[in-house]
Amino acid sequence: MVSSGTELRVLSGKQTGGKSFPLVPGYAAVGQVTEIAEGLSGWRVGDWVSLRGARAVPGVTSLWGAQASHHNCPANSPERPLRVPSGRPMLDYAIAELAAISGRGVTLATARPGESAVVIGQGLIGMLSAASLIQAGCGVTVADIHDGRLERSRSLGVTEAVNVAEPSGVDRLLALCPDGVDIVVEASGTFEGLKLAHRLIKRNAAWSRPAQDSCPRLVLQSSFKEEMSMNPANFFAGERLLLLTPSDRGLEDRQRAIESIRMGRLNPEVFIHEVVPYHAAPDAYRRLRDQPNEVFSLIFDWGAPS
Numbered sequence: 001m002v003s004s005g006t007e008l009r010v011l012s013g014k015q016t017g018g019k020s021f022p023l024v025p026g027y028a029a030v031g032q033v034t035e036i037a038e039g040l041s042g043w044r045v046g047d048w049v050s051l052r053g054a055r056a057v058p059g060v061t062s063l064w065g066a067q068a069s070h071h072n073c074p075a076n077s078p079e080r081p082l083r084v085p086s087g088r089p090m091l092d093y094a095i096a097e098l099a100a101i102s103g104r105g106v107t108l109a110t111a112r113p114g115e116s117a118v119v120i121g122q123g124l125i126g127m128l129s130a131a132s133l134i135q136a137g138c139g140v141t142v143a144d145i146h147d148g149r150l151e152r153s154r155s156l157g158v159t160e161a162v163n164v165a166e167p168s169g170v171d172r173l174l175a176l177c178p179d180g181v182d183i184v185v186e187a188s189g190t191f192e193g194l195k196l197a198h199r200l201i202k203r204n205a206a207w208s209r210p211a212q213d214s215c216p217r218l219v220l221q222s223s224f225k226e227e228m229s230m231n232p233a234n235f236f237a238g239e240r241l242l243l244l245t246p247s248d249r250g251l252e253d254r255q256r257a258i259e260s261i262r263m264g265r266l267n268p269e270v271f272i273h274e275v276v277p278y279h280a281a282p283d284a285y286r287r288l289r290d291q292p293n294e295v296f297s298l299i300f301d302w303g304a305p306s
Helices: 004-011 090-108 124-135 147-154 169-176 191-200 251-262 278-290
Strands: 029-032 048-051 116-120 139-144 160-163 183-186 217-220 242-244 274-277 297-301
Touching: 004 124, 004 278, 029 090, 048 090, 090 124, 090 217, 090 251, 116 124, 116 191, 124 139, 124 147, 124 183, 139 147, 139 169, 147 160, 160 169, 169 191, 183 191, 274 278, 278 297
Parallel strands: 116 139, 116 183, 139 160, 183 217, 217 242, 274 297
Antiparallel strands: 029 048
């Protein structure tokens, strides 16, 4: 599965860490076991798995190596494949790795029923973050600068969806959250989004609960494209703020995401924009680059005939 943010940074060369093209990008896949190493028990040929961290394709530079027809995956590592249960189409589990990234931020924020939250940026990670917060029982408002993304997010059951690019959009968002909110997830990856998060987070010096129970939380759930500079003393005027930078997902986050899909708490159809055959990748990446807000997400099908 391909989301626009990370894949476009890889495509532009901004996230290769000095590695050269051609390289195998991607980090989220669902596949079927075709071969098991000698002495490895508990696995069966035909098992379906959600995977990340596949070993590099021999002879080809790899960033994460998940977009390939075959994978060699270590079964006894923290990044091991996870079996996905039967009963649902395997395509549904293609979103599991991305859902785990967003879910980790919400888990770290200890979102509680009845709390208020705003998610800034409604790309795939931001939208999945909103879905996780709703699952946790929060009242969720989302913000973006594209109506198409906001329309998709309304289907999740968000409380409000605000276009902050409109002339009074930011004022509208601030009016909806006059006392600030308990949790802000910044998923736009922009300085403007970060500054807006600063204006939205709750400020209240008269705490009636212990700090660990009442502290407002700011979750940085995106990779920022540029360096930023700010004065920490002026960034937050309240008494305390918990800043969370999850940046990845763990085994338990992946398992939790798979279970949410299995139980129907997370509807994969909302997050899957288009399934394309692997040989259409050149055109698909061009559309992802040139129309990132229309081409919301892509799944490459390696079983499609050439």
